[in-house]
Amino acid sequence: MTRLLEQVIADHPFVVGLPEGTAELIARCARWATFPTGEFLLSEGEEADTLHLIEQGRVAVEIHAPSRENLVIETVDAGHVVGLSWMAPPFRWHFDVRALTPVSTVAVDRVELRSQLEQRPDIGYALLDHLNSVLLERLQATRVRLLDLYRLGDDDPR
Numbered sequence: 309m310t311r312l313l314e315q316v317i318a319d320h321p322f323v324v325g326l327p328e329g330t331a332e333l334i335a336r337c338a339r340w341a342t343f344p345t346g347e348f349l350l351s352e353g354e355e356a357d358t359l360h361l362i363e364q365g366r367v368a369v370e371i372h373a374p375s376r377e378n379l380v381i382e383t384v385d386a387g388h389v390v391g392l393s394w395m396a397p398p399f400r401w402h403f404d405v406r407a408l409t410p411v412s413t414v415a416v417d418r419v420e421l422r423s424q425l426e427q428r429p430d431i432g433y434a435l436l437d438h439l440n441s442v443l444l445e446r447l448q449a450t451r452v453r454l455l456d457l458y459r460l461g462d463d464d465p466r
Contacts, residue, residue, distance in 0.1 A: 313414065334421070336424060349406070358394065358416060
């Protein structure tokens with residue numbers, strides 16, 4: 309089972325290109341997780357304790373909107389990751405992540421991963437640098453969505 313998990317991690321698009329030994333390191337901190345449609349992988353405000361490498365399915369990243377349904381700010385498919393709030397204190401989720409289809413992930417434990425990364429700073433640096441790229445990409449995509457959402461009307465002189 310561990311060898312299969314390690315191979316799945318090594319083949320995951322998020323891990324491809326990271327230093328040798330990354331998949332083995334992550335596998336030591338990981339387990340399989342499944343979520344039926346509608347179930348939350350992460351809930352805003354709870355402890356950020358897991359990085360999810362999405363293996364199958366699609367999830368919605370949502371924020372609470374007062375007096376409205378949750379607002380979907382992004383959908384994320386297999387081959388991507390969710391759960392980036394584990395990277396820095398206060399280690400709390402800032403979003404909800406809900407399964408739009410049945411989802412399977414490789415769930416990576418934050419405490420164990422951080423401990424492993426301290427022992428392999430070369431992998432730690434590369435992994436965190438890669439995660440920062442994902443964060444920047446998502447921030448830019450959110451910016452575009454917000455511009456679209458709050459688009460000024462054609463008759464607005466600004």
